[in-house]
Amino acid sequence: MDPLSLLREFLVLVHLVGFALLLGGWAAQAVRRRYVTTTLFRTGLGVMIASGLLLAIPFPAGVHLDYLKLGVKLVVALAIGGAFGVVITREKAGRPTAGAFWTIGALAVLNAGIAIFWHGA
Template identity: 80%
Template sequence: MDPLLLLRELLVLVHLVGFALLFGGWAAQAARRRTTTTTLFRTGLGIMIVSGLLLAIPFPAGIHLDYVKLAVKLVIAFAIGGTFGVVITRERAGRPTKAPFWTIGALSLLNAGIAVLWH
């Protein structure tokens, strides 16, 4: 197997682990009926963004990338990060975090849906 192709596949795995941490951490909090963020799913978002940016590099040669799709996914990832900021600020102020918390889950699922369904 081509070493660059193997590296790309490993990056896809890391990207999926980041999604699992983000969405799994969110789902665990939602199942407990807690609308607070945790370091676990904030870390997952960071892993997703970094690995996604690395996957946007066209390697090995001949890989076709849809940069419009990647840009949409990056904007959604930054929107998730911004929503984290809203939740954290509201948590510190003792204000409700329900709506932005659910927004994080919806945007995470939307991002995964775009990855799978946009061809």
């Protein structure tokens, strides 16, 4: 395996770890019925976005990328970040956060679903 292919595979691993942190941290809070964000799953989102952007670089040569799919996934990830902002703002104001909290989980699962089920032409 050439070095660029190995680097790409490593970035996929990092991307999956970011997703695991995001959804795992979210699920841990959901099970406890504590509808607040934690550093764990906020970090997961950052790792997911950063590694996803690096994976959008067409390396090694010959890698086919579906930029429409990647764009949709980026928009969903940014929407998750927006929902984080809503939850954090509501936490500070002492207002209910459940709706935005559940939105984070739904969008995270949607993003994974896009990755798995969207097959380009």
